[in-house]
Amino acid sequence: MKIGVFVCHCGTNISAVIDVQKVVNDLAKMPGVFAMDYKFMCSDPGQNMIISEIKQKKLDAVIVAACSPCLHELTFRNTLIRGGLNPYMLEIANIREQDSWVHTDRDKATEKAVRLAKMAVAKAKRNQPLFPQEVSVEKSCLVIGGGIAGIQAAIDISSAGYQTVIVEKEPSIGGKMAMFDKTFPTLDCSACILTPKMVQASQSKKVKIYTYSEVEEIGGYVGNFNARIRVKARSVNMEKCTGCGICWQKCPVKVNSEFEQNLGPRKAVYVPFAQAVPNVPVIDCVNCTYYRSKRQNPESKGLCRICEKFCPAGAIEFDQKDKIIEEKFGAVIVATGFSAFDHKVYGEYGAGRYKDVVTALQFERLLNSSGPTQGKILRPSDSKEARTIVFVQCVGSRDESKGVPYCSRVCCMYTAKQALLLKEHIPDANAYVFYIDIRAAGKNYEEFIERVQDEYGVLYLRGRVSKIYRTGDGALLVRGADTLSGTQVEISADMVVLATGLVSNPETVKLGQMIGIPYDKNRFFTESHPKLAPAETQTAGVFICGACQFPKDIPDSVAQAGAAASKVLGLFSQEHLMLEPVLACVNQKICNGCFHCRAVCPYNAIDEEILKDKSVVARVIESKCHGCGNCISACPVSAVDLKGYTNEQILEQLQSLR
Amino acid sequence: MISEMKKFIISKNELKKILAGIVAENIKLIAPVSRDNAFFLEEVSDAEKIAWDYSNVVKPVKEHIFPMREVLLDFGRGTDPPALDEPEARSSGKEKNPAGNMPPVKEQVIFGLRPCDARSLLVLDKPFLQEKYVDSYYKERREKTTLIAMACLNPEKTCLCSSFENGGPFSSAGSDVLCVQTGQDEFLVEILSEKGEKIFKNPSFAQPSGEVLKKLENLKADSEAKICKALKVPENLRELFEAGTWETESLSCIACGICRYLSATCYCFNITDEFEQRLRYWIPCSFKNYTKMTSGEISREKKSARFKHWYFHKFSYHKDNFGEYLCVGCGRCIKYCPVKIDFTEVLGKIGNSKQEQ
Amino acid sequence: MKELIDKAKELLKEKKVETVIGYREIRGCVVPAYVDSPCDADCLIFDKRCVYNLANYLKWFKNKNVALVLKGCDAKSINVWLQEFQIKRENIFIIGVECYGVMNEKSADAGLSDKCGHCEAHVPNIYDAVIKHQGDKKESVQGEPFKDIQEFEKLPHDERWDFWKKQFEKCIKCYACREICPMCYCKECIVERNIPQWIMSSPSVKGNFEWNMVRAFHLAGRCVECGECERACPVNIPLMKLNKKLIKEMKELFDYSAGQKEDVKSAIDDFYPEKDIKIDDKMIR
Amino acid sequence: MEEKKEKNGFEPRLVGILCRWCSYQGADLAGTSRLKYEPNMTVLRVPCSARMSPLFLMKGLTSDIDGILFSGCHPGDCHYISGNMNARRRFVIFKKLLEFAGMEPERIQMSWCSASEDKKWADIVDSVTIEVKKTGPNNKFK
The missing domain is CATH 3.40.50 (Rossmann fold)
Incomplete structure (x- = not known):
């Protein structure tokens, strides 16, 4: 040789x-x-x-x-x-x-x-020539997460003619972007640019949207994933419901709305926001009086049922059950987005005790005309108009001690936008921004910050806020430093907005382990290569886009969604897929049929075969085997071997060090 | 007849002094040593460690002439050959012995072996030292070995050495020196060959008195009386090859290697290459892979066939080739068989089983 | 032993089984017995000297239906065989025998072997018929089962190594421990593989160490502690010490003992992410 | 006790068997971030820690390698779902067996090291090298 x-x-x-x-x-x-x-x-x-x-x-x-x-x-x-x-x-x-x-x-x-x-x-x-195995490709893509990234990816893939399924946990797609009022730097109304995309996705024949549902299990491999999706019962019949809204007007139960960041109420039967897609309400089983009474004693007829009485289309179905859908996919795109940092860990900012210390998302809802205060900026504590607002940057970002060492990239920009919108709503209000460094590294981003400081007179103070007190008359005393002038600063403000950072979605670990894709110590999914393959993961056929890979703004999320979609289209354009030939193979003369291999195989890729002499031996199902080698270590007589990493090769490698 | 001149009486410490002298002359002394209530013939550095009250050692003496694992050739890659971790130590040095590039064998004296083991070497000499095919490794070790046998005073109930013509607990066949423990501290030593002469160089010891000789006679008599087993090989063994009783007799056998390895006269071996060394090591014919050919075909696959082959090789084929049974009656195969199969009984049953067609 | 003989005769008369494998006494010692016809079933006996694990003979009776006389510890091997799909339960008729200890052949005073000291399977946990015990039912519980193992573990590691090195040096690779063990039923043992050669087949210090380690590891979670390997070893290597160490570990770490049930996954192939917390993290960085 | 070779002169020969998805990537990351660690360990890449049969531990130690390290993904992160869990059980049982037979525990090690833990990988290699250097050469089979 x-x-x-x-x-x-x-x-x-x-x-x-x-x-x-x-x-x-x-x-x-x-x-x-x-x-x-x-x-x-x-x-x-x-x-x-x-x-x-x-x-x-x-x-x-x-x-x-x-x-x-x-x-x-x-x-x-x-x-x-x-x-x-x-x-x-x-x-x-x-x-x-x-x-x-x-x-x-x-x-x-x-x-x-x-x-x-x-x-x-x-x-x-000891190498043997190996020949990749051809495997068919299921020409349909699963998108997990219905935020802007997921929607954009689904639109790109479906526009190329391939079937796509979006699975969204919330009752409607739209994700966090639906909560925003305006977007920087163009000050487009967030809903105005998002809803057309949502409608385009929902009306496309090639896109199927499962909302209020979760992916429970994903098996298989590139080109042949099989996913089990649980569509939770909405208790509303999707076909019959016209979205007229009588049910949520009549519903007597009022609960804090998650969409409004607990600033405003919602009913037990609700639609998260007006432009929801699909515009079909969901009955919240926890708070709905009917379901609560049914839980107390299951035999009784159940109380209330007002929505059922008033519904003109008779679409309310209280006995609707969760549906389990099993579907085959060729590729998976994970776009599960981010969640806001929980600022209660910061004692110096009041640890959530002061109602007027709000997070940026809450302030966004206050600014939004379809928000709880119809766009008027009122203090949550006594709903008086807030004339002086202090914005505090890097709350839950760039802070090693709180376990978030990274910069969330978008807070500087959205704080500037919020300060500008404050000055638009109340021209003579004064806005202060405590910052460490302004990060404005996008197109027209720096100019936007300049405009906010000069044209709108927002005062930027370089320093951190050391303490926020609540004074007797309900105002908030904000003490901080202004390192540029080298002085301590104390501002009595009506409201404080904390620019909370972006942390990973709590479901990341469970989802990552289910699909088999790694995540880093901040629980963001790990891309295949930080520079050269940001939209791919190490697992073939699984792609990531949006904030679940790392905090990023909307333009980057949409760009990455397009990247992920293009990878999927590249995958679907091939007739057959070449599978790594590193697979296990059983030497059936030696196999005893004890099936320790089948017991350890995570993909149950081993089944039985009866030889001529009626002895039962193991056989590897080539298409299911991923080539991990678990069966080889479990086999007492090493009758099974892994092509490409055979026992003989590894022993030779150990001997080569003699 | 033991000639008068070569016999003498010696005490235990004198015997130990002589053995210590052997070690001093840088000759390897191998003697029985007790380990976990079993006795083994091992290299001994000081005579104190020798065990005296033992019936027989577990591993027969063939272990030291035809070792369990022997390096025939070493084609090391120029670096000093990898560790030769064989059971018995070899002289370090780089000189080559005639058989190949292996260092020569050291002189060795084996003390305390039983007459049946000594006789087993005579039996083994025939296959190994035939005129046409002389096994040089065996020959070299055999010439450099001196055997000091210790007569059996109380043979075990599994011994049957007296069933062979020059056998018996006091037989001197095959050994260079025969010692008989006549008294608590008194040994009757008899020189039988020049090699023995070299060990006991100046026999300035007392000649045996008539009374000691008489004691020798009745010790010999009652030792032979203790042997209760006898070997009776059926004459028509060759025709009984197809007998059905082989099948039933072999049912309880588990086909391990004990009766083959511990038999004093079994000599089958296998040659393989490991770590740049060509090795020869024992292999029992009871294993399935013993008759495995390169095609993967195994000629004697059934357990009963392998069970039967051992009997036929010992009591039929070997007798045809070399004129004597390949057995010395040491009884180890009966004593150590995990399922207590007794070959004399099996031969008896086969003998009187009718010849099934 | 009349009950045992009647049972055997009954089975053979009704042709339920082809042979009954039991114990028989000839020339004063007990050997395995094969009874094909009802008339010669009278030779079957059971007493303190019946040490063999007859489940081992199933290797040569794989798909014949056979009756076996099994003690408690031997019957556990049937569970492991069923767990590893080697036999079909309906082919085997198990005559369970209530046993209160068998003789230790190797010890001078022929007392009970130490496996019987802490035996908790006096009645087999898998059987088709049970033969009651006639003699005295003395529960001989000799203290903590793994005491000798714990003491041996306290020795410094090179002292342990010297002990085992001297033991393994004696090994003559006769593989009696493999042939007598019911768990070693492989068509071709790993020792006989030469591409790649996992274990040096020649009896050298390296070869013997590798052989004994692999044999012991293959019994992790499978050895039912019948003690046959130590009894069969002609050179008296304390093989049960190795097996008992593994039985102790499997009990402590995964509280799994071999041969209890036949439908459960063997502990060596199983894992519980949380329950494996007993593995102290000193073992894995 | 035979005289120990002069300790700091002794350069242990170590083998690291790494799973290609997590530990090997972590080792590569240690490279790209230019962390420095001891050069005694030669790395061998296998698909998963489950591929590391404990018999490699035995074969390595009998072919005069002074120390062997298995390294795989953290529990739950395995690219092949449960490979590292099976590997853990087999490794622990075999290590306890070898320890019982007298092998120094420092010669057989296992670690979890994910794709982003480059610092941890460098520390593992250094500490394994120091520990094996302390236990001395593996001359059990000389």
Whole structure:
């Protein structure tokens, strides 16, 4: 077996610490191994050099000692294909990320590089040509989360003619954007630019929207996911209901509305906001008197039922049950968005005791004309008009001690917008903004901030707010510093708006474990590569977009949604998918039929087969197997082996260190 | 007849002094040692550790002439060959012995083995030292070994050495020196070969008196009386190959390797390569893979066939090739069989079973 | 033993089973017995000397229907066999025998073997018929079952290593421990694999260590502590010490003991994310 | 006790078997963020920590490697759903067995290290190297 070892300098990334020439000489000493080095192995001349060596020296396997396989494994596999070799006869020794970049001692690093290369040679000697497996692609996409990102992705995919399903937890799609009054920097009315998208999505024949429902389980693999969606009972018949609104006018029960950020009421049967899509109400089983009475004693007829009486279309169905829908999908897009930081952990800002210390989202609802105060800025405590408002930046962002070390990117901009809208509503109101640094790094963002400061006279004070007191007459005394003038500042304000940061959706961990995609320590989903693949995840066929990947503003969310959609369209455009051939295979002569393998297989990809001599043995279902190798460690006689990482190869690698 | 001249009386400490002398001359002394209430023939550095009151050691003496694992060839990659962790130590040095690039074997003296084991080497010499195919490894070790046998005063109920013509608890066949413990601290030593001569160089010890000789006779008599088992191999064994009783007899056998390994005369081995060394190691014919061919075909797959083969090789094929049974009656296969199969009984049952067509 | 003989005769007469595997006494010692016809069922006995685990003979009676005379500890092996789909329950007729301890052949005074000291399966937990015990029913409970293991664990690690190294040096790779153990039913044992060679087949220190470690590991959560391997070992290696250590660990960490039920997943293949908290995090960084 | 080789002269030969989805990415991230750690460990990439059969522990230690580290994803984060949980049980049982047989526990280690824990990976390698250096060379089978 002729093996070619190609050691890369990676410019000076590798050769700065590792004596590449010594590695080449040591490797060339091994029997049947030809070694050479080149400055940039991944460059075109580098790859052509490999191809010519393969042809010239009739190599059987290629070892590339360069950077991490996660970067260029695919590139070099294609090089092997162009060189006429099976792509799986390639082994990569990672002597950059795990050797030259992390060690300083030159000869120890060189010696480690030789060990890594020798280990790769030992593995390559036992490599078998593998042929990817063709698998069909289900041409429909599942979008989890109905915010602007989810809607945009669904629109892009359906406009290309593929079936899409949006699953939204809330009674209506629209997500957090539906709560906003205006958007920066163009001051477009948020609902005005969102509702057309929502309507376009709902009217498109290719998009099916399941609201008030959750994804319970996702199995399968790229091209063949099968998802189980639970559509929770709305107790309202979707077809019959015309959305006339009589039921929620007549309903006697008043409850705090989550959509209004607990500033305004909603009824037990409610629609979160006027332009809801679908415009069909949901009965909140917890607070509805009928359901509460039914829970007390199930036999009774149940109280109230006013909505049922007044409904002209007779659409109320109290005995509606949750529906479970099982569907097959080719790809999954996760767009579960963000949730606001809970500012109660900050004792210095009143820890939620003062009603007039509101979060930015609450202030957004106050500004909104369809909000609880119809757009008038009234103090939640005594609903008097607030003339002096203090905005406090970085509440729940850039704060290591509260576990949110990152910057949420959007707070500076929405605070400036809110201050501007305050001055529009009440021209002679005065607005103060306590900030650390103004982050306005988008198109026309800086100009917008300039305009807010100059044209609208919003006073920016560089410093943090140290304490907020409640004085006798109900005003809020805000004490902070102004580092630019170097003085302590004390403002008596009618209301304080905290620019709360963006944290991850609480469902992220559960969803991530269900789909099998990783998340980082701030519980945002981890993208496949921070720079080069922000919309993909490590799991093939699963894509992420919007704030669930990291806090971002609407333009970025929409752009990333488009990116995710384009990846899905790329996937759907192929007739067949090439599946990694790294799969398990059973040597049925040795198998005892004890099925320890089936007991540990997470994908139950092993089933029984009866041989001629009536003995029952295990068989791997190629399409279900993901190649994790659990069955191999469980098998007492190692009758099952993993192509690409066989027992023999790993033992050879261990022996190669002797 | 034991000639007068070569016999003498010796006390226990003198015997120990002589053994200590052997170790001093850098000759390997192997003697029975007690370990977890079983006795093994092991290399001993000081004579105190030798065990005296034992019926027989677990592993037969063939273990030291034809070792369980022997490196035939070492094709190490130039670096010093990987550790040779064989049971018995080898002289370090790099000199090559005639058989291959292995260092030569050290001189060794085996003390305290029983007459049946000593005789087993005579039996093993035939297959290993035939004129046409001489096993050089065996030959080298056999020449460099001196056997000091200890006569059996109380044989076990599984022993049947007296069923063989030069067998018996006091037989001197095969050993260089035969010791008989005639008294508490008195040993009658008899030199039987020049190798034995070299060990007991100056026999300045007392000649045995007539009374000691008489004691020797009746010790020998009542030792032979203690043997209650006898071997009766049916003459028409070859025709009984198809007998049905083999099937029923082999039912309780679990096909492990004990009766093959611990038999004093079984000599089958396998050759394989491990870590740049060509090894020879024992392999029992009771394992399924013993007759596995490269095609994967196994000729003796059924347990009863493998069970039967052991009897036929010992009492039929070997007799045809070398003229004697491949057995010395040490009784280990009866003593250590986990399911207590007694081959003499099996032979008896097979003998009187009618010849089924 | 009349009850046992009648039961065997009844089964053979009604042709419910082809053979009855039990114990028989010849020339003063007890050996396994195969009874095909009702008339020679009189030789069946059961007493303190019946140490063999007859479930082991199912390896050669896989799909024949057979009756087995099984003690409590032996019957647990049937549960593990069923758990691993090796036999069908209806093919086996289990004559359970109430047992209060069997002899330890290797100890000089032939007292009870130490597995019987803390035995809690006097009556088998899986049987089709039970034969009551005639003799005295003395409950011989000798203190804490894993006392010797705990003491051995307290020794410093190189002292432990020397102990085991000397034990494994004696091993002659006769594989009696494998052939006598009902749990070792593999068509081709991992020892006989040479591509890749997991275990050096020649009896060297390395080869013997690897063999004994793999054998013990394969019994984790499967060994029913019948003590046969230690009894069969010609060179007296304390194999049950290794197995008992694993039984102790499986009990402590996953409170699983082998052979209780046949429809449950073996503990080595199972996991409970929360309940595994007993694994102290010193083990895993 | 045979005389210990002069401790700081002894460079332990370590093998790290990493799962490619979490620990290997974490090790790569340690590279991109230029963290420095000991060069004794040679890394071997396998699809999942479940692929690391405990027999590799035994085969490694008998082919004179001084220490072996298995590293996989945190419980719940496994790319193959439950691979690391099965691996954990097998590893713990086999490690207790080897410890019982007299193998120093520092030679056999397992760790959870996710794709973003580069600092943790560097600390793991350093502390394993120090611990194995303290226990000395693995000459049990010489």
